[in-house]
Amino acid sequence: MTQDTSPLVFVVDDDASLREALGSLFRSVGMQVELFGSPSEFLDRGPVAAGESCLVLDIRLPGVSGLDFQNQLAKLGNAIPIIFMTGHGDVPMSVRAMKAGAIDFLIKPFRDQDMLDAVSNALALDRERRTADGELSNLKARYESLTAREREVIALVTTGLMNKQIAGELGVSEITVKIHRGHLMEKMGVRTLAELVKIYEALRPVLGK
Structure with a gap:
């Protein structure tokens, strides 16, 4: 039925x-x-x-x-x-x-x-x-698929910091930041920094950021 x-x-x-x-x-x-x-x-x-x-x-x-x-x-x-x-x-x-x-x-x-x-x-x-x-729930699920390190990187990337600056903040190499950045952008389904910033800002209230 x-x-x-x-x-x-x-x-x-x-x-x-x-x-x-x-x-x-x-x-x-x-x-x-x-x-x-x-x-x-x-x-x-x-x-x-x-x-x-x-x-x-x-x-x-x-x-x-x-x-x-x-x-x-x-x-x-x-x-x-x-x-x-x-x-x-x-x-x-x-x-x-x-x-x-x-x-x-x-x-x-x-x-x-x-x-x-x-x-x-x-x-x-x-x-x-x-x-x-529904769209917000989907974005939240994508965010929750990120590793702890990827979440740290996305929080810093969306403030406008360069990879080199993020590496200094986290105490890792710049190449490591690039790898994490690539992975998190793929998981979030975005291609540009502008898209990533827009999505992260939409998620802030849900994530309590």
Whole structure:
């Protein structure tokens, strides 16, 4: 059985009729949908699958506000894009949600097309994020394949030091540095110093450098 790779939209709203209406809307354009009456139900579902997804969330919910739930997801490391549904009186709260990373907010009642446009935008952003995360994971795996000495060399090479200077720093011969440099560039999949510097800078936050 093949896995359904169509986009997945989560809806969290305590209004059952609105949940069902949104579910029908998203299914009508070929999206998968999962409906929840509360944030706790969404959390009980477990981890989100690898495909692109987004969360359509009511800003006023019983027990916990949508804004509080947004903060809770961020603390859990869940980077799913969020679109808020809001009443007219909740606009200031929605602006705070946007500043905290929400993709959009729609004032009820909203047009179906406005919701579909917002979800399409959120899914595109999630796809880009997942692609970037995958590329970073690949670069990290390449870095982790380097020997301890090669890691020392890459750290010095990317600061702009010449082979002779690196040799002096490490107490080895210049030819040894050249060999390590060649090996590490091959492992990292780069041909130029500029490429190596760009990759190493991208990895710094992940490596804690």
